[in-house]
Amino acid sequence: MTRIYWLNPVGTDTYDALMQETLQREAAPGTEVVVESLTEGPCHLEYHYYGALVLPESILRLQEAERDGFDAAVMGCFYDPGLKEIREATVEMPVVFPAETCTYLAATMGDSFSILVGRTKWIPAMREQVDRYGLRGKLASFVSLDMGVLDFQRDHEVTRARMIDAARLAIERDHAEVLILGCTMELGFAMELQALLGVPVLDATVTPFKFAEFKAELRQRYGWSHSKAGGFETPPELEIREWSLPWR
Numbered sequence: 379m380t381r382i383y384w385l386n387p388v389g390t391d392t393y394d395a396l397m398q399e400t401l402q403r404e405a406a407p408g409t410e411v412v413v414e415s416l417t418e419g420p421c422h423l424e425y426h427y428y429g430a431l432v433l434p435e436s437i438l439r440l441q442e443a444e445r446d447g448f449d450a451a452v453m454g455c456f457y458d459p460g461l462k463e464i465r466e467a468t469v470e471m472p473v474v475f476p477a478e479t480c481t482y483l484a485a486t487m488g489d490s491f492s493i494l495v496g497r498t499k500w501i502p503a504m505r506e507q508v509d510r511y512g513l514r515g516k517l518a519s520f521v522s523l524d525m526g527v528l529d530f531q532r533d534h535e536v537t538r539a540r541m542i543d544a545a546r547l548a549i550e551r552d553h554a555e556v557l558i559l560g561c562t563m564e565l566g567f568a569m570e571l572q573a574l575l576g577v578p579v580l581d582a583t584v585t586p587f588k589f590a591e592f593k594a595e596l597r598q599r600y601g602w603s604h605s606k607a608g609g610f611e612t613p614p615e616l617e618i619r620e621w622s623l624p625w626r
Contacts, residue, residue, distance in 0.1 A: 380409045380594050382587065383443040383451040386562075387432045387459060389419030393531065393563065397454075400565055401587050409591055412448075414439070422527035424499060429459045434624065436460055437467045441626040444471035449594035452476070452586045454562050457500075458507060465610040467625075472593035472603045477507050479586040480558045481516075487578045488555030490518040492548035494541060495560040496530070498522045504560060519552035520560075521545075530563045541567055545575055558582065 384401060386394060391414075398413040405411055416435050420428040436453065437460060443451050450472045453464060458475040465473060484491035495501060501520045508517050521544040523537075530537050541559075548554040557579045559568055568581035596602040604610045618625045 381448045382411050382590050383448040384413045386415040386454045387436045389416050390421045391415040423455050433460045438626050444468050450590040452590050456561050456582050465604045470603050474586045474590040476582045476586045479589045480580045481513050484556040485516045491556040492518045492554035493520050493558045493560040494544050495520050496525045518554040521548045527563050
């Protein structure tokens with residue numbers, strides 16, 4: 379049995395059931411999925427301020443998941459909030475992040491990729507991520523759908539139409555060979571777009587989940603997770619206790 383924990387780092391559980399159903403359907407035989415959200419906080423992370431607010435509880439929840447024996451976890455936002463902090467705070471459990479996973483995978487599937495984002499507001503932060511992951515040379519473009527996070531699942535016909543228009547623009551104008559749906563709430567459209575457009579389309583929910591399954595297997599068979607020699611070194615327990623810092 380492999381157990382994967384998915385954390386939606388937002389203060390609403392509106393879409394937890396949809397994600398739970400989607401991920402369990404995509405799971406390999408013998409994989410159990412648990413999807414949870416935070417107890418409070420913003421309902422989306424389109425602003426850096428919102429992202430900062432959710433980190434304390436997110437870190438504690440992922441530490442708790444490790445303590446409870448989950449084999450891997452996903453921090454479910456394409457901004458990859460708290461990547462460094464969370465990998466410091468978790469000891470052995472692999473924690474997967476959507477943008478990191480999707481961009482690295484896309485780079486192996488074509489010479490260039492485009493990311494379909496919700497709003498232009500998102501692009502600077504996501505461009506910084508692509509740069510940090512060393513993939514700027516593979517990035518064809520960002521294309522905005524002019525939709526917020528909470529809009530994607532409201533009217534599927536509207537979302538689908540905007541995705542098709544944006545995807546065609548990325549392929550025809552920007553010569554993208556792979557497309558990434560740049561928000562976990564864009565789930566449910568990737569396979570239809572892929573069939574219509576003839577290029578790989580990576581869903582930002584399914585992709586990191588499947589990678590989390592793979593990472594869990596690598597940890598179980600080979601002991602591989604994020605290194606603790608350097609950047610992801612865990613803070614010393616003595617300081618945590620002396621300063622009464624939150625820790626689980």
